[in-house]
Amino acid sequence: MKILVTGGAGFIGSHLVAALIQRGNEVRVLDNLSSGKHENLDGLPVELVVGDIRNWETVRQAVNGCDLVFHQAALVSVPRSLAEPQLNHDVNVNGAFHVFEAARQAGIKRVVYASSAAVYGDTPSLPASEHDRSNPMTPYAAAKLMNEEMATVYNHSYGREFVGLRYFNVFGPRQDPSSPYSGVLSVFCRATIANSGVTIYGDGKQTRDFVYVSDVVVANLAAADWAMDETHPVFNVGRGEQTDLLQILEMLRQQSGVALPVQFTAARAGDIRDSCADVTAVQSHLNYTPHVSIAAGLQKTLNWFV
Known part of the structure; x- marks a missing residue:
């Protein structure tokens, strides 16, 4: 099977590409390398198309000849979407439309396609279920919700089988800690290796549902293989567990012996207080079960940074 992975040189995308190749597929990657990296694909027999999903003709040509598409390309940042809402819309809404069409x-x-737990906003009840009302609080969250609505229209109107995965807080090797918009665990892991301080926005007791990248890949593969029985298929991808940032720092201390100095500052605009996935639907429909514990995932990520 020939498969297109948009954003395939990025953090999650490159892990997905490796798994698809291991399955014997022919893979084409479309990535503008704004955050993706050539080295993430080193040693993999892929066709790399350097291009942007905002360009219709680029996307049309990249899709040509493929049997299946994984759409991972995005501007993945809540704070940046607040700072640059037009860019967020161009990439995350218009770009997704180009891929779908x-x-x-x-x-x-x-x-x-990759959606996000951000669509829930600061939901009053946890764990968050796909049946809960969406409450996007940022341009990024609104864009991801628009992707879901657009996919539903394509499924209803054109007989497509577009499946959305609401990623919770994904972490693991290849997540770039140098960006101001990076995932917090990659920042913490790099700081642990460098024995440097970290900044926590808020009191550190805010919780997230952290899920290791290989489990996210498993969910993507399951979504591709699924004998679809819904017209609005969107699934949470997390562990179904809440962990606060202070607990993460303690896990890292136990694994490395390094107690990181912490500077606390005000919570950022758009940041929610707590997050946790209800994984009932993804387990029952896709037979998805996360296999990598947070502690094991942190150790794998630390080892990658060394």
Whole structure:
């Protein structure tokens, strides 16, 4: 099978590409390398198309000849979406539309696309279920919700099988800690190796549902293989556990012997207080079970930084 992975040189995308190749697939990657890296694909027999999903013709040509699409390319940052809402819309809404429409025109039935737990906002009840009302609080969250609505329209109107995965807080090797918009665990892991201080926005007791990248890859593969039985298929991808940032720092201290100095500062605009996935639906429909504990994932990530 020939498969297109948008954002395939990025953090999650490159892990997905490796798994697809291991399955014997032919993989084409479309990535503008704004955050993705050539080295994430080193040693992998992939066709790399350096291009931007904001360009319709680029996307149309990239989709041509493929049987399946995984749409991972995005501007993945809540704070940056607040600072640059037009860029967020161009990439995360218009870019996603280009991918969906190009797939339709090419006769591709299945697209597995990355959505986000951000669509829930600061939900009053946890764990968050796919049946809960969405409450996007940022341009990024609104864009991801628009992707889901657009996918539903394509499924209803054009007989497509577009499946959305609401990622919670994904972490693991290749997550870039140098960006101001990086995932917090990559920042903490790099600081642990460098024995440097970290900044926590808030009191450190805010919770997240951290999920290791290989488990996210498993969910993507399951979504591609699924015999679809819904017209609005969107699934949470997390562990179904809440962990606060101070607990993460303690795990890292136990694993490394390094107690990081912490500077606390005001919570950032758009940041929610708590997050946790209800994984009932993804378990029952996709037979998904996360296999890597947070502690084991942190150790793997620390080892990657060394």
